[in-house]
Amino acid sequence: MNIKILGTGCPKCKTLEKMTREVVEKNRIDATISKVEDIMEIMRYGIMSTPALVVDEKVEIKGRVPSLDEIKKVLMK
Amino acid sequence: MKPNRKIVFPLLLLPVWYLVYQNLQPMTDWLVDSQLGLTKGLHLTETLRFFVFEFPKVMLLLTLIIFFVGIIRTYFTPERTRKALEGKKTFTANVMAATLGIVTPFCSCSAIPLFLGFVESGVPLGVTFSFLIAAPMINEVAIILLYGMFGWKVTVIYIGTGLVIAILAGWVIGLLKLEKWVEPWVYQTHIGESGFEEEKLSFANRINPGYDAVKEIVGKVWIYVALGILVGAWAHGYVPAEFMAALMGKSAWYSIPLSVLIGIPLYSNAAGIVPIVSVLIEKGASLGTALAFMMSVIGLSLPEMVILRKVLKLPLIFTFIGIVGIGIMIVGYLFNYIL
Numbered sequence: 001m002n003i004k005i006l007g008t009g010c011p012k013c014k015t016l017e018k019m020t021r022e023v024v025e026k027n028r029i030d031a032t033i034s035k036v037e038d039i040m041e042i043m044r045y046g047i048m049s050t051p052a053l054v055v056d057e058k059v060e061i062k063g064r065v066p067s068l069d070e071i072k073k074v075l076m077k
Numbered sequence: 078m079k080p081n082r083k084i085v086f087p088l089l090l091l092p093v094w095y096l097v098y099q100n101l102q103p104m105t106d107w108l109v110d111s112q113l114g115l116t117k118g119l120h121l122t123e124t125l126r127f128f129v130f131e132f133p134k135v136m137l138l139l140t141l142i143i144f145f146v147g148i149i150r151t152y153f154t155p156e157r158t159r160k161a162l163e164g165k166k167t168f169t170a171n172v173m174a175a176t177l178g179i180v181t182p183f184c185s186c187s188a189i190p191l192f193l194g195f196v197e198s199g200v201p202l203g204v205t206f207s208f209l210i211a212a213p214m215i216n217e218v219a220i221i222l223l224y225g226m227f228g229w230k231v232t233v234i235y236i237g238t239g240l241v242i243a244i245l246a247g248w249v250i251g252l253l254k255l256e257k258w259v260e261p262w263v264y265q266t267h268i269g270e271s272g273f274e275e276e277k278l279s280f281a282n283r284i285n286p287g288y289d290a291v292k293e294i295v296g297k298v299w300i301y302v303a304l305g306i307l308v309g310a311w312a313h314g315y316v317p318a319e320f321m322a323a324l325m326g327k328s329a330w331y332s333i334p335l336s337v338l339i340g341i342p343l344y345s346n347a348a349g350i351v352p353i354v355s356v357l358i359e360k361g362a363s364l365g366t367a368l369a370f371m372m373s374v375i376g377l378s379l380p381e382m383v384i385l386r387k388v389l390k391l392p393l394i395f396t397f398i399g400i401v402g403i404g405i406m407i408v409g410y411l412f413n414y415i416l
Contacts, residue, residue, distance in 0.1 A: 010186030039189055039387070040262070044269040048155040048194035049187045063154070063182070064289070 001031035001075070006042045007051035012065050016051040023071045031075070083284040087144065098137050105130040124314030131306045131352065135225045139218070139295050139302070146217045147290025151283045153180045155191055158208070162200045167251055168244075170204040175243035178211030179236075185213065185381045192388050197268045202259065203251020209385075210401055211243035214376030218298055219347035226355040231364070234412070239372065242404035249400055258393035298348035305352035312356040322361030325370075332366050333409040337402050340373025350374045364416055369409030377401055 005020060007013020017035055024031050036042055036054075045054060049063030053074065060074045097104075105126060109115055115122040158177045162170050183191070188209065195205040215236055223232040325332045354371045358364060382394055389397070 008186065008189065010184075012186070039193070040266050042190060043193050043197075043266050046269045048159065048191050049182070050190055063187070064286075 001029065002056050003031050003033045003075070004036050004054040004057075005033065005051060006036045006045060006047065006054060006062075008039060008042070009037055010050065013051035015065050016053060019065070019068055020053065020071055020075075023068055023075060027072065027076065029075055083281060083288075087284075087287075094137060094141060098134070101130055101134055101137075120314040122314075124310045127310040127313045128306055131226070131310070132303060135222060135302050135306065135352075136295070136299065138221050138225045139298070140291055142221050143217060143294050144287040144291050147287035148283050150180065150182050150290070151286050153177065153182070155181055155183075155187075155194065159195055159198055159200060162195070162204060162208075163198060165204075167201060167204065168248060170201070171207040171244045171247045171251070174200075174204045174207040174247065175211040175240050178208045178243060179215045179240075181208075181212065183212035183216075185378070185384055188381060188384050189387055192385070193263060193266055194268065196259070196263060197266060201251055202256055203247045203249070205247075206250045206397065207243050207247025210246055210376065211240060213378065213381065214243065214372060215239045216347065216375075218294065219351065219375055222302075222347050222351035226351055231368075235368065235372075238368070238408045239376070242372075242376075242401060242408065246397075246400045246404050250397065253396070255393050255396060258390040258396075260388050260390060263388050298346060301346055301349035302352070305349040309352035309356040312353075313359065316356075316360055318359075319361040321357050325357060325362035325366045327363040327365075327413050329366075333369050333406050333413070336366055336370035336409070337373040337377075337405050340370050341377045341398065341402075342379050343374050344378045344380055347371075347375050363413050365409040365412030365414070368412055369405050372405045372408070373402070376405070 003020060003024070005013065005017045007016065013035075017033070021033060023029070024033060042050065042052075045052065045059050047059060047062045051065065052062035053060050053066070053071070055074060061070070066074075108129060109122060109126045110117065113125075115125065158174075158181045161177065162174055165173060192205060192209070195208070196202065220232060220236065223235055323329065325336070350371055354362075354367050357370075358367050377398055382398070385394060385397075
């Protein structure tokens with residue numbers, strides 16, 4: 001699984017990255033996590049509010065920091 | 078919590094909230110006068126009374142309203158706002174953009190993707206500015222604080238004049254055709270299709286964002302509220318009345334441009350500045366001057382300009398500050414003149 005966290009470096013984006021890593025580790029999900037900070041790259045996903053969670057190139061969550069449970073749900077489906 | 082319980086719980090809290098809110102003054106007096114046994118009229122007593130009354134009052138209002146704003150905002154996403162603005166005639170679009178700026182969730186860290194998203198989908202530059210001016214200046218925290226400390230009249234004046242400034246400033250920027258001062262890469266950015274389907278939320282599921290908003294916003298601003306009211310309470314008790322009259326009163330014409338200038342680098346959110354402004358007025362500052370100062374502090378912030386510098390060239394940033402600044406000054410003079 002390929003997970004991307006989109007965000008220009010605001011505190012919320014860092015929180016989302018940390019939480020995602022936590023969920024991946026805890027549930028032993030086989031995934032590579034990368035942080036996308038380049039704004040032009042971020043815009044390719046067509047979002048207007050950061051942070052966003054992208055799984056296998058699909059935007060799953062955007063504009064807010066979800067709960068750990070919600071991240072888990074998104075990653076385990 | 079189960080969805081139904083999520084709806085019932087706040088409904089049960091509502092009467093409790095109302096009772097506490099209605100009885101804050103007697104409760105404050107009881108605590109300050111009979112429990113602590115302080116002498117009425119002393120500087121310290123009145124400072125304490127001010128804080129013990131105002132802080133819980135503002136926090137109660139904040140919690141309640143932010144909760145509902147959190148729910149309401151699930152209906153307004155930046156994407157929807159953009160869609161609503163596409164293909165509208167300029168002036169109408171300016172009005173819509175400014176109005177939507179109040180309700181659409183906005184934080185300055187999202188200003189860049191939002192700006193790109195708007196401009197790329199063909200929303201004119203001036204209309205985008207109407208949004209970017211209204212969004213930070215007229216936000217829910219400012220509105221609640223104003224209502225709590227000044228009452229509804231000043232709140233309506235603030236919202237109304239803020240909207241007019243955002244609409245007209247955006248409209249003027251549009252007329253000036255300043256697209257040449259937008260960084261060229263903005264127009265080269267390709268915006269992809271997100272393929273993100275807006276979740277269709279049931280009402281019960283829109284309650285959660287209400288709780289989240291309270292946790293996030295109240296959790297962040299309470300300290301500014303406390304600090305602002307603390308400074309306000311101190312000034313209320315210790316600074317002589319009419320102290321500000323010479324400096325920020327009606328007769329001091331230069332105080333308006335000065336207040337606007339000082340307000341730009343002063344970066345505080347509404348939560349901190351409103352209590353201080355309320356005391357400025359109590360001590361003799363005129364409403365127009367105080368209003369101008371507040372708008373400048375909240376609406377024109379240095380950090381936001383630094384962020385916008387990524388997409389805008391300096392001349393456009395200065396034009397933006399200039400036009401909004403002039404708008405704020407006009408509002409200030411207008412209210413000093415008519416009130």
